[in-house]
Amino acid sequence: MIVFVGIAKGEGASFSINLNNNNPIQFCATSVSIAEFISIVTVGTPNINGFKISFSEGYKLNEDELVVLSHGTLRVNWSASTGALELTGGTAIQDYVTAIRSIQYKNLVSNPTLGIRKITISLNDADYLPETSHFYRFVEKLNLSWSAARAEAMSTNYYGLQGYLATVTSIGENDFIKLKTKGVGWIGASDDAVEGEWRWVTGPEGKEDGNKGLLFYITGSGPYQGSYTNWNTGEPNNVGSGEDYAHITVFSNNPSGSYKWNDLPDSGGKDEYTSKGYLIEFGGMEIASLHLSATLELHVNEIPIIDLTKIETLICGDRFTTVNIAPNGTTKFTLSSIDNKAQVIGLKVTAPGGDGIYPMLCKASNSNNTCFLEKPFSLSFYKIPHGKLNIDKGICKKYSFDASFTSIADLSKARFTWIFGGEIIADGIGLIKQNIPLGIRPSPANLEMKVEENGCSNNYEIKDIPVDPTLSVAVINPIRCQPEAFEFLAMNTETGVSYDWDFGDGKMGTGQKPTHTYENAGKYDVRVTVVTNDIKECTNTALVKEMVFAAPLPDAAFIMDNNVVYKGKATVNFSNRSSGSGSYLWNFGDESTSDLENPSHNYAVTGYRTVLLKAYNEYCSDTVSHQLLVAFDKLFPPDGFSPNAPDIADQEFLLNAEGIIPEGYHLTVLSRWNDVVFEVREEIKGWDGRMVNGTFAPAGAYVWILNYTDFLGRKHQQNGTITVVY
Template identity: 30%
Template structure:
């Protein structure tokens, strides 16, 4: 298309508007300027180039370019923003892009914003547009920083100018854009993507055919959404159906399927996707981070999961548009790329030899020249290259390799020189206490020390300068030998362990009667004692319950701790005694398991219930089983009739307690319901006929008070008179 000038005359205010287009031959951007004198002109789109494929030393700030240049049409010399993205190799949480402190301290016209999810730094004019030259200056001040002490791999950077905030992949020259559109179905997303252009690059629903592409347009994208894969044509045969790859099969099967040529790549959310859940999941979608690894894919129905809400993990939120590779696309240079290779020593190969020999050490690096030094920092440069042959060495020597001038990558490579060891043991006789462990110590000028159970046994018990034995109960001998890579000139040295006895004490439980003292005894005389109370005597007196310990030490300085648990027991105290005919229950004010009971003072039992108690005045006894104390109380056992029927039928006509004849001091008073004394029974008069002053009393309940003797012990109850 050639530049065309058209002249029109309108009596209207000047109106300016721009329509973006490209000539297929000149690859120029068309600017339509509408004014009183309408002119249509072609301008060149901006173009950027950058230089700066460099190496990176850990935890340093390195500028991502050594030079950058932007060319542009004079009629469009400004822009509002530029973006720089870590397009491949990005590690979130470690990698950062930022403007240098020097630039920020002296410039206020451009601000920076780093999106950690996308790995993208955006430089934006604080107001309106700024000349491209200002952004060139800023780009030269963009620095990369990695927080790891040992970074690895390569970081590729894409520097993009032009409209929008798209991501650029230098490897294929394509651009990627996430378009948010809540609830959009796959077909609508496919159609919408096809209507989008980027500087007249034709858009299409993204086809992600390699790991770096899936990382940039998936894991580093600002949101999850539809991509251009589908198996709607044949179930289980997944094709890219958009863009230049339309019709290409990339996957066969479900979650256990396989990627196919020519890409041999897919990024399904393993191990279950795709799974065609519901028999209608035929469209590929970037998985929500809440249910899958960032950037991985899931198969969904045309409209996503219709059951979920707008906040659901399977509800469509947008789509990914890819630009580049379509027939008729203009040739643009809106992005440039540089890279940083993380300097690191990849491998090292040590070597060994005997005394007075040289060795050849080897190393490889991720990039740059390998330098060999004699110290971990600083030091002398000894050689360069992947290998280094040492001079003749008489002892083990460490050398250090680093990549280029990056001292933080320096790695030690050891030239091991073996010499005959010398064994030194200070103590060959070691006393210990029984059931304890002994720590045997030896040194050698080189190599290590092996410990054995005999002078000839080949089973190594332990290696090192110290050997801790198991707990021993008898005298034992172990043997030490110094050895250096199989070389040994020493004869095994015996170390004798003498096992001394500990004091023969054992733990004990002592009962303390409440309100009294008790004596605690360590149990052995002629020893040294240390009680938990601070006392140092063999015996101590205590009056408080608790756990007491005493450390007993004998003449071998062997100690053993004895623990004495002092338990306080209460004294028994009878609360009441219930008598139901011949059944007696003794109740205490406080029951304890260590009390026992008796009603004859001879036979004791743990139960407080007695059956078939003898009639008459009895005594209840309760004692503490360790003789801390006892209590007693009298009670009466008499079988009192519950009723009688004084109707002169010669059967049960009298209410009588025949046992009273055995208690000459007994007295039983009978009362009516109003408390009136009706009759008095005793040892000589043991029955009542139901009359008062020879008058028959009515049928009713009557009460009695029984006293066996003058002790004051009473038994009370009631009975019935029936007519």
């Protein structure tokens, strides 16, 4: 029930509020006016400091908002935390009326919380709760006792309404007090009369039970007969005795324990238990009911939504369709034909007039028919194009073939798309005939054709059209030296084919990758034929003139004037006996080379040497090798040395040369009296002039005898004399 009329009386003055609208306000979109027909009539000169337009029930923080569109010189203050809008600073009632008429409700979220909100219009010096039809006000007085607060409250009236310490008898009343007044102080409950029996001893409740007050809580037992309580944890506890009065307390570090009740002594407590004032309530004490506010209902409704995204607006081949409107909660839908040319039954639409576009209108409403929405759209009905796809009757298609589409309908404005082997050949309006180039033959060779008119289409296909297979031929290397084999490769785009080869030398072959060796040198033509392995046996042949060249292989050969030479006389003459070649490369086995036809070479190092000759012609080469020996002949010893020579190399008599090995090495030095002066075995070591006893030998001539073995294992003996000088 919405209360629309309020009367306030002061000393010789009064006023009345009339909303002039008996219907709830329906919210369906982003904003709606809440009191656009309000009027305020005054009698005398009431003392009005301002008006409060406040959510009294159902307020949703961060969602609901009241906005004043026109307020002139009035001051506007919107408190989101309390859900209250205050208008102050006016001198004329009509200024307030104009501002209140312009107030709009807005919802700040895309998916509003549905339900009823109550909004109360009253003076700004108190808050009105429709649930109790009472007004509430918090009076701030620090360190005021409970008894003094009770007396002050009882001495206060609000436009004829008796004041008293508030009695909080429901969760709705408690939440309202917490949201609107922020009261932190005394309320009208006490167990002073009987310890542990808590009663509401003020207001109308204080007159109950023979003026003992309304019993609502018994310490040790709990709430009396289900009465509402909001005691803090462990309260009431009567600490130190004398805690007989109820107080709403707020703790700065304990939000969840705040705005709950504690029992305190009459004088109050300390710190956060210090009384900040008291909460006064007006209403219920008088016989007559005074109306000092106006409350309206605002219904936040389900907003109808029309989702046309799933509607098939193009209907091909039929004259009727069922419109698929996406469901949305309890939204109800109706369809109609805008120009009345379509027949509509429920969500089924029939187009009796044939092909064309039919404009439609979708209307939607929520479950209680308070919010509405309309959306136009169109349905298009067209026939599907039909006909026959034709190709010429030739068996195996070679380069191209003709195709056409025939129909009894006029398709000159239709769009044709021709596809062969998955590739679009042509696309355009009125292309009822088309020459299909084969190009690189696809596999499978399928012809597809799509015809489209007014958005409606049909597809046709002819599969496995017989076409001559494509063919290309390659060889890995077109020039090879005999007797190397050639590797051939045939390629085409068909599957299931066979190949026949003619290699040009009277020999045949099969397969996609054959190899072939030519017995005779020369250039050869190669022919290959590819045949499809189906009943049509379409073929293709490729002939490549002089595709390969079997190049002649040269014969490398040489002789040398001696295969054993001695160091010091180690020149070898080579005679080239190669045929079928014109270029040569010699490798003498000692990192020396030559490109002469008949070279000579002198070897400076003993050992076996492999001589290699590579003979070239324009295409091919051949290699041959022979081995020769550069042998050791004899030593050429010095005839004297000086143990004290300035050059270290001249201080020793050493018999050694390339080709001598330590095994079998035996050097003996004798004096002229045939005494052994120096001797060494199995070690290549020189004589430094010292005798066996460690002293230097006297100057003079000495005889030496050397037995040694060369790297070929041949044994040698040499002797002579050596002169020692100082």
